[in-house]
Amino acid sequence: MTYRIRTSPAVRCATLALAAALPLLACGIAQAADAWPSRPVRVVVPYGPGGAVDVATRKMAQMLSTQTGQSFVVENKPGATGTIGVSQVARAAPDGYTLVANDTTYSLLPHIFKQLPFDPAKDLQPISAFVFAPMALAVSNDSPYRKLDDLIAQARAKPDTITYGSGGPGTTPHFAAEGLALATNVKFMHVPFKGAAEATQAVLGKVIDFQFASTTGVMGPVQGGQLRLLAVSGDKRLAVLPDVPTFAEAGVKDFGVVNWTGLWAPKGTPPEVTERLQREIAKAMASEEMQSFATKMGAEPRAADAAEFGRILADSSVMWGNVARSIGYDAK
Numbered sequence: 001m002t003y004r005i006r007t008s009p010a011v012r013c014a015t016l017a018l019a020a021a022l023p024l025l026a027c028g029i030a031q032a033a034d035a036w037p038s039r040p041v042r043v044v045v046p047y048g049p050g051g052a053v054d055v056a057t058r059k060m061a062q063m064l065s066t067q068t069g070q071s072f073v074v075e076n077k078p079g080a081t082g083t084i085g086v087s088q089v090a091r092a093a094p095d096g097y098t099l100v101a102n103d104t105t106y107s108l109l110p111h112i113f114k115q116l117p118f119d120p121a122k123d124l125q126p127i128s129a130f131v132f133a134p135m136a137l138a139v140s141n142d143s144p145y146r147k148l149d150d151l152i153a154q155a156r157a158k159p160d161t162i163t164y165g166s167g168g169p170g171t172t173p174h175f176a177a178e179g180l181a182l183a184t185n186v187k188f189m190h191v192p193f194k195g196a197a198e199a200t201q202a203v204l205g206k207v208i209d210f211q212f213a214s215t216t217g218v219m220g221p222v223q224g225g226q227l228r229l230l231a232v233s234g235d236k237r238l239a240v241l242p243d244v245p246t247f248a249e250a251g252v253k254d255f256g257v258v259n260w261t262g263l264w265a266p267k268g269t270p271p272e273v274t275e276r277l278q279r280e281i282a283k284a285m286a287s288e289e290m291q292s293f294a295t296k297m298g299a300e301p302r303a304a305d306a307a308e309f310g311r312i313l314a315d316s317s318v319m320w321g322n323v324a325r326s327i328g329y330d331a332k
Helices: 009-035 052-068 080-090 105-112 148-157 172-184 196-204 215-223 271-286 288-296 306-326
Strands: 041-045 072-076 098-102 124-140 163-166 189-192 210-214 227-232 258-266 300-304
Touching (some): 041 052, 041 080, 052 072, 052 098, 052 124, 052 258, 052 288, 080 105, 080 258, 105 306, 124 148, 124 196, 124 271, 148 172, 163 172, 172 189, 172 306, 196 210, 196 215, 210 215, 215 227, 258 271, 271 288, 271 300, 288 300
Parallel strands (some): 041 098, 163 189
Antiparallel strands (some): 098 258, 124 210
């Protein structure tokens, strides 16, 4: 026996209308994603201007503006080791028009704060990392410390008298310096600033003895003869500074800290938008302009997609967690 369900003409009309509308709705969603960006994109840098993250992000924003025909506007929102700016983006609409930039410090945050104003795993999603730069120990050009051994020897003879600056407690430069202190069995005195650029000015003004910084953030004053690098991380010397030894060559083994810059979006941002953004970043990093920019900054000119970026974040978290526990800084 066959049963037939009878429907009213009104219901049949509504059903037909819905069926006709679904392809149009899907087309509209696809067109909306294809149209991104149709208005300016805000990129928050959670540190002050002039630091490594700011320099690399502004260059990338310039490239993305050119490639997409839409403005990518960088805004500095410093404070609380970057958590103020990051939390603003974590609460933003997931529409692709608000992004946040950061560096390796992002991996440190869960280890230095017992409670964050956002959930790194649930509130934000990594998009792409780019401009992979070694960390360098910088002193003023007329510093009495000509070699890394000189600085370490003084720190060993007079603990807590050799001062270094960073963009704040818990930042990558802070932990890099403490990692060096652990590796060489010395004690430095940490002087925090509002951003890496302020720490650089303090080195130049001889307020502090040295600074750990990404080469991206200090290459300008280094090439201008104002700063001198005693050592760089990584397994080889920089082509732009062939006379600067690696930490391994200077006697500190296994000091391979690399600082990268990356972009995140609020969780739930449409995949069409995040995939477009990844493609644009990869295209930018493949350009002669960005290749030249990164190389001159002593950085590796490449981009990592979301999957690789996620693995980098996981590895960085393990590494920095070990350092945090070693120096008694782990918030957990």
